[in-house]
Amino acid sequence: MLASTSLISSCENSGNQANPDLSPTGKPTIAAVNYPLAYFAERLSAEFAEVLFDPSPGTDPAYWEPTDNQVSSIQQADLILLNGAGYARWTSSRTIPYEATVITSTSFEDAFIKLQDGIRHTHQRGTASHTHEGVASTTWLDLMQASAQASSTAEALIEQFPEHSDSVSRELESLLTDLGDLDRQMRTTTAALRGADLVVSHPVYQYWTRAYELSAHSLHWEPTQELGASEMSELAATRTEGASARYFIWETQPSQENLDKIKIAGFINIVVNPCGGRPRNGDFLKVMRENISSLNQGIPQGASTGAVEP
Amino acid sequence: MLIPEFRCEAGQTIALVGPSGCGKSTFLNLIAGIIRPSTGSIFIDETDVTTLKRSASAAFRLSRIGLIFQEFELIEHLSVGDNILLPYHLGTDTTRSVIEKRGRDLASHLGILPYWDTLPSALSHGERQRAAIARALSTRPRLLLADEPTGNLDPENKRKALDLMHLTAKEHDQGLLVVTHDLELIDSFDTIIHFEELNQSGKQLMP
Amino acid sequence: MRSSSIVYLSWKALRYRPLRSLLLIGTIALTLYFPRALQEFINRSEEVLSARARSTPLLIGPRGSSIDLTLNALYFTSQELPALRYSSYEALSQKNYGKTIPIYSRFLAGQSPLVGTSLAYFKLRGLTVSTGRTMTRLGDCVIGANLAQNENLQPGDTITSSPENIFDLAGVYPLRMRITGILAPNRTPDDDAIFVDLKSAWIIEGLAHGHEELSRSETLELQRDSKGEFLRANASVIEFNEVTDTNVGDFHFHGDRGNYPLSSVILVPHNQKQRALALAHYGDPVTAEQIVIPAVAVEQLAKTLFATQRLAFTAFTLLGIAALALALMVFLLSFRLREREMLTYSKIGATGRAVACLQGLEVLVIIAAATILAQAGIVLTRSAAQDIFTRLIS
Numbered sequence: 002m003l004a005s006t007s008l009i010s011s012c013e014n015s016g017n018q019a020n021p022d023l024s025p026t027g028k029p030t031i032a033a034v035n036y037p038l039a040y041f042a043e044r045l046s047a048e049f050a051e052v053l054f055d056p057s058p059g060t061d062p063a064y065w066e067p068t069d070n071q072v073s074s075i076q077q078a079d080l081i082l083l084n085g086a087g088y089a090r091w092t093s094s095r096t097i098p099y100e101a102t103v104i105t106s107t108s109f110e111d112a113f114i115k116l117q118d119g120i121r122h123t124h125q126r127g128t129a130s131h132t133h134e135g136v137a138s139t140t141w142l143d144l145m146q147a148s149a150q151a152s153s154t155a156e157a158l159i160e161q162f163p164e165h166s167d168s169v170s171r172e173l174e175s176l177l178t179d180l181g182d183l184d185r186q187m188r189t190t191t192a193a194l195r196g197a198d199l200v201v202s203h204p205v206y207q208y209w210t211r212a213y214e215l216s217a218h219s220l221h222w223e224p225t226q227e228l229g230a231s232e233m234s235e236l237a238a239t240r241t242e243g244a245s246a247r248y249f250i251w252e253t254q255p256s257q258e259n260l261d262k263i264k265i266a267g268f269i270n271i272v273v274n275p276c277g278g279r280p281r282n283g284d285f286l287k288v289m290r291e292n293i294s295s296l297n298q299g300i301p302q303g304a305s306t307g308a309v310e311p
Numbered sequence: 312m313l314i315p316e317f318r319c320e321a322g323q324t325i326a327l328v329g330p331s332g333c334g335k336s337t338f339l340n341l342i343a344g345i346i347r348p349s350t351g352s353i354f355i356d357e358t359d360v361t362t363l364k365r366s367a368s369a370a371f372r373l374s375r376i377g378l379i380f381q382e383f384e385l386i387e388h389l390s391v392g393d394n395i396l397l398p399y400h401l402g403t404d405t406t407r408s409v410i411e412k413r414g415r416d417l418a419s420h421l422g423i424l425p426y427w428d429t430l431p432s433a434l435s436h437g438e439r440q441r442a443a444i445a446r447a448l449s450t451r452p453r454l455l456l457a458d459e460p461t462g463n464l465d466p467e468n469k470r471k472a473l474d475l476m477h478l479t480a481k482e483h484d485q486g487l488l489v490v491t492h493d494l495e496l497i498d499s500f501d502t503i504i505h506f507e508e509l510n511q512s513g514k515q516l517m518p
Numbered sequence: 519m520r521s522s523s524i525v526y527l528s529w530k531a532l533r534y535r536p537l538r539s540l541l542l543i544g545t546i547a548l549t550l551y552f553p554r555a556l557q558e559f560i561n562r563s564e565e566v567l568s569a570r571a572r573s574t575p576l577l578i579g580p581r582g583s584s585i586d587l588t589l590n591a592l593y594f595t596s597q598e599l600p601a602l603r604y605s606s607y608e609a610l611s612q613k614n615y616g617k618t619i620p621i622y623s624r625f626l627a628g629q630s631p632l633v634g635t636s637l638a639y640f641k642l643r644g645l646t647v648s649t650g651r652t653m654t655r656l657g658d659c660v661i662g663a664n665l666a667q668n669e670n671l672q673p674g675d676t677i678t679s680s681p682e683n684i685f686d687l688a689g690v691y692p693l694r695m696r697i698t699g700i701l702a703p704n705r706t707p708d709d710d711a712i713f714v715d716l717k718s719a720w721i722i723e724g725l726a727h728g729h730e731e732l733s734r735s736e737t738l739e740l741q742r743d744s745k746g747e748f749l750r751a752n753a754s755v756i757e758f759n760e761v762t763d764t765n766v767g768d769f770h771f772h773g774d775r776g777n778y779p780l781s782s783v784i785l786v787p788h789n790q791k792q793r794a795l796a797l798a799h800y801g802d803p804v805t806a807e808q809i810v811i812p813a814v815a816v817e818q819l820a821k822t823l824f825a826t827q828r829l830a831f832t833a834f835t836l837l838g839i840a841a842l843a844l845a846l847m848v849f850l851l852s853f854r855l856r857e858r859e860m861l862t863y864s865k866i867g868a869t870g871r872a873v874a875c876l877q878g879l880e881v882l883v884i885i886a887a888a889t890i891l892a893q894a895g896i897v898l899t900r901s902a903a904q905d906i907f908t909r910l911i912s
Contacts, residue, residue: 066766066767069651069654069655069698072654072655073651073652073654076637076652076654090767091767093717093769093770093771094655094656094717094761094766094767094769095654095655095656095766096637096652096653096654096655096656096658096715096717097637098636098637098638099611099618099620099636099638099716100611100617100618100619100636100638343865345864345865365869365870366869366870366871369864369867369868369869369870370867370869371867372865372866372867373866373867373868374867376867378865378866380862380865384858384862384865385862386859386862386863387534387859388530388531388533388534388535389527389530393530397863397866398866398867399523400519400520400523400526400527401519401523401863401866401867401868401872402519402520402523402867402868402869402872403867446866
């Protein structure tokens with residue numbers, strides 16, 4: 002668990018503290034809205050700061066609703082790392098200090114993927130109609146974008162804590178190397194998926210499919226939901242004739258029953274965990290490696306149809 | 312006014328009579344040193360009051376001369392007691408306790424002790440007159456000068472006040488010079504002087 | 519004559535005519551008080567104005583009267599200038615000249631100004647929350663100490679924004695706000711204000727709202743407009759005028775946020791160089807915004823204000839002279855009335871000096887009492903000047 006749990010209670014009376022920006026350990030605090038950013042911050046500032054990331058494992062930080070106490074703790078942070086791309090809607094309905102926030106995806110905001118699933122509506126006769134359009138927000142599944150977000154985090158840390166610029170730069174180099182390695186591995190592994198029927202259980206893989214030149218059909222299925230006849234026909238409708246293989250990507254490990262049903266439908270089950278929330282075991286790199294490993298295991302040997310990037 | 316000679320011995324009581332405006336009050340003021348003669352001398356004991364400077368004359372008057380005025384001249388914002396103690400407040404040598412003891416005895420004798428803490432405005436004319444008498448006697452002056460001191464008193468209080476003045480004059484060897492035109496009372500004085508006979512100028516000071 | 523006796527007799531004389539004594543004390547006290555109090559008030563007001571202006575290093579806002587802009591940002595007076603676009607705030611933030619604090623001071627709740635800002639405002643003004651905590655979500659507000667005391671408000675109570683126009687047909691509902699904290703008093707307009715997150719001010723503006731999930735078919739009607747067919751949320755879609763734990767997630771903003779309004783932005787430059795750069799950038803008449811040094815704007819205002827007040831000062835001085843002459847006449851008349859009394863003292867044996875002392879002491883006591891009274895008034899004025907001035911200007 003993070004130190005944040007103890008922070009919540011201790012920050013309730015933060016108005017009386019000598020320096021409210023410091024955690025109980027006396028270290029500055031960096032809050033992050035999702036686990037990848039929390040991980041980057043932990044790697045980059047391990048020597049001097051504490052990272053506040055409240056959503057517990059199993060919670061999707063994108064839809065997390067913080068309590069007032071949790072918001073109060075976040076308000077005390079020296080730096081608040083936002084993902085951008087509309088991620089974590091709570092940030093627009095809660096009061097967070099504008100000057101302490103850093104949107105880590107600004108450098109590639111022009112490359113955001115627009116979603117067109119909003120319903121156009123109006124609230125009163127005569128007022129303008131509108132849709133709640135948005136952009137895809139799981140930016141870090143494109144590991145190069147993740148690298149950009151890590152760099153953005155490092156820049157913000159150096160600006161806020163210039164005295165630690167050396168260690169942040171050093172850690173960034175190592176982090177970027179790790180992310181670069183992962184990107185290469187992911188690119189190599191996913192090459193086999195090009196041209197295959199790819200169905201994803203949730204619309205969170207937009208940047209992943211774009212980055213690794215994949216084409217996927219997106220559903221809104223939960224790994225644990227019971228798959229009935231309608232779901233199976235929905236899946237069947239995604240099949241294209243002449244596909245070299247059919248893969249079904251789950252966010253987390255689904256039930257055995259669902260695995261079996263998908264398998265019977267002719268799809269290969271693969272888990273690619275977006276890792277938005279803190280994993281129960283390991284860290285961001287481990288989860289990404291597990292994703293690559295899961296892909297490697299799922300893709301039959303010699304199934305590669307696309308060109309493998311060097 | 313021209314007074315060739317006038318003497319008042321210690322313990323002597325003199326009644327000065329004369330018609331209104333003949334200069335009796337002016338004569339008292341001359342003796343008291345309140346106004347100065349153009350020529351001549353006024354001795355009280357060994358002191359020629361006409362040679363004293365103003366402040367010395369005031370100090371002399373305060374300790375040696377008791378004055379009873381025709382209009383009482385009580386200070387309206389001071390109680391009867393404070394009026395009687397006024398010579399002490401104005402700086403006479405006698406201590407406050409002595410003056411106060413004498414004042415209370417005099418007030419008691421004159422029947423005004425119950426009004427010790429009362430303002431003069433609440434008193435009758437007679438009571439105010441008696442308060443003024445008590446004030447003048449409280450310092451045991453060498454010379455008591457009184458201008459119509461019984462003018463506002465009823466016969467009984469008139470007699471009482473006059474007796475008291477005579478008594479203190481004899482007892483303390485004081486000179487007592489009283490201006491009056493109350494012919495009923497003048498019998499009790501050692502000497503009766505017609506001011507017109509005393510004044511050789513032949514002029515009346517006031518019409 | 520004993521000095522104790524002089525004091526005693528004078529005291530008796532003063533007490534005997536209390537009305538005369540009090541009238542004299544009052545007249546002289548007022549004569550001494552008015553010009554000095556006015557001077558104090560002006561000085562203190564100038565200090566207060568300058569102090570708040572000095573603690574606001576730079577102000578960026580729409581072009582127009584720099585005094586209006588400054589007063590709106592510092593004293594939350596009504597917004598006379600057009601709104602500043604949020605994109606200007608974002609552009610300013612990106613330039614990284616320093617810390618930027620947005621101010622949107624347009625709305626009221628009752629008579630109290632409602633200020634949309636960020637948490638950094640509290641730090642800038644040294645404001646601390648004495649009870650409760652700062653706002654944590656949309657619809658939360660933190661209120662000033664005076665407001666809390668006057669209206670007997672506590673954290674947990676609510677306060678509702680006032681509609682700008684009761685015939686507001688645009689459907690902008692008043693926002694019922696949750697009070698999360700009471701600020702410690704700091705004897706500035708902040709004590710009477712209501713602070714909300716800038717985003718909450720935009721809800722009042724009608725730029726954000728909450729509604730139920732629109733996928734519920736019974737709340738949708740098919741309609742057509744020039745852009746084609748669309749679904750209209752019918753009356754059963756609830757428009758919230760209060761943010762609650764359950765609906766907070768439903769609140770959303772419409773339109774381009776860059777066009778959202780602000781009154782001004784307080785800029786706290788990182789250093790002298792950034793300050794100079796900011797001044798140079800916004801000093802260019804080509805920019806849509808103006809940059810104001812509040813201390814300079816306030817100095818201009820002070821000059822105008824205090825020129826008018828100099829007239830009042832002159833009037834008070836003349837009045838004072840007249841009153842003093844009156845007091846002198848009352849003294850002289852009083853001496854005349856007491857001439858006989860003084861003569862009695864003289865006849866009994868008071869020296870001329872003692873009589874002078876008696877009269878002098880009375881005058882002295884009256885003047886001293888009047889001076890003390892005037893001084894007390896001046897001290898009170900000095901301490902109250904800040905509050906009075908703040909109320910007058912707000």
